[in-house]
Amino acid sequence: MKIILTGATGLVGAECVRLALNNPQITEVVALARKPVTVPDGASRSKLRSVVVEDLSQEYSEDVKEQLSGAHACIWNLAITPSKARALPANDVSKVCLDYTMTGIKTMASVASTEVPFRFVYTSGALSERDPSKSLWLNPEYRKMRGEVENRLLDYAVDTAGKVEVQVTKPGLIDHAGRFAAARTLLSATGLSNINVSELAAAELNQALGGFDKDTLMTTDLVRIGREALWNS
Template sequence: MHLVLFGATGLVGSSALQAMIRRPDVTKVTCISRKPVPMADGHSKVEIAIHDDFMTYDEPLLSKIKGATGVVWALGTSQNSVSKDISYGVSNVKHYSVYVKITRDYTLAAAQAFAKQAAAEPAGSNFVFVSGEGATHSPGMLTPIFGRCKGETELKLLDLAQASQSRMRTYVVRPGGVDPSQQPEILPFLPKMEVYKTPLLAVMRIVMKGMHSPTKPLGEFLVALAAGDKGGAALQGEGVENDGWVVTNRGFRAQMGLAGTRQRRLGKTVFRKAISLQYNVSSDQIIVNCQIAAEGGAVVKDKPCDLQS
């Protein structure tokens, strides 16, 4: 099986590459990258295709991914790492930023190129987009740029998949707090970012498991989708949205059998407590939200709360 990976030198990409290397049924991995990928050294099944312009894909490059079963798109950046020029409006938002180019335009250019390849494959192909919690398809006036930009990208990818008549099946995965601490084998290859050591990740591991994204199972999940382990079909279950093609962090944890949902039974009614985070870009604060829902989905409490409520 041949898989393609974008963003192999980043946090999520490193976990996906490790999962690809470890799977015996994955016989070829093509990493499309701007720079060398040290983790790939010594692994004969991994090929690095150095590529500088992620808006264009010429025939020599496309020939390297011909016949691929799936793609994991883990290329991305933080909205705080690049310049932004945003104009807010009541009904629309115009983006003119490096962040939007990387997040939306690069992704769509690659997906469009891959869709053409998928059309020629007998079984079609899978495209897995690593989005993030906070992405929304219905942004408001105060929705941060990452939430509206990733949400817009998700919708365009899903439209592209529909237009391909299921030749390119698109899965969107929204990780929460990505934590590599339990996967020491990838740590030497990660960028030197202090966010990996933030106390918030420690809190998530213990108290807010529903927002915690450990890299090892996350990488395995992304690769499973790209490899077609789910049969190329829409997913079902907790935390799965948009007819089975968008997987929230709670959905990822449920699919991988990770704990994270606490249940309480009162009489014959089961109540589920979920904790989520919302970043307020104007105040630079993280708001903890608590939702308690009765079995069947009726929300009985949904408001900001402390970690003990």
């Protein structure tokens, strides 16, 4: 199986790369990023192909399309986090979160394997809001923008009449090496539950490989699936 991974230099993306490289079901891992991706510690080097695209909102070159061709699935972990988004213009945040994602899925679907439906796992967030009319007290513009991405992806999958399947994962706070301790105030204010980065990456990889339980997975779903996948690995 050939899988495409984005956001491979980030927290969740790097863990997805590590697990994918060590998974015997996967024959090739294509890490699509704006800069070269290196092999994480403890992972096999032989299956990794790093593909660099500086502007992922523009049409991909024929060379890049060729390197993506024949893929069976993608796990999309590329986005601007809420904390970083506050320091950037809204248009720049939307370009990365929305334009990059929609250009990516459409391009990948056009060159994907036709053996099975192309599976696209999109990492969003527990607070993303799909209803644009809803009144929100915390970071409303960002949350609705991420919800719009979810809506567009799910609608796109419907429009392909089964050729593309989309799953949205909506984790709460992602715990890794003590990072969660610094976010306890946020947790208490929002009621978010946490998930370990390895559990999240394992859950997403499990769904990309075996098919989707449902089109949206919340933290409790992800923890359950991720723990089971790690236990069986």
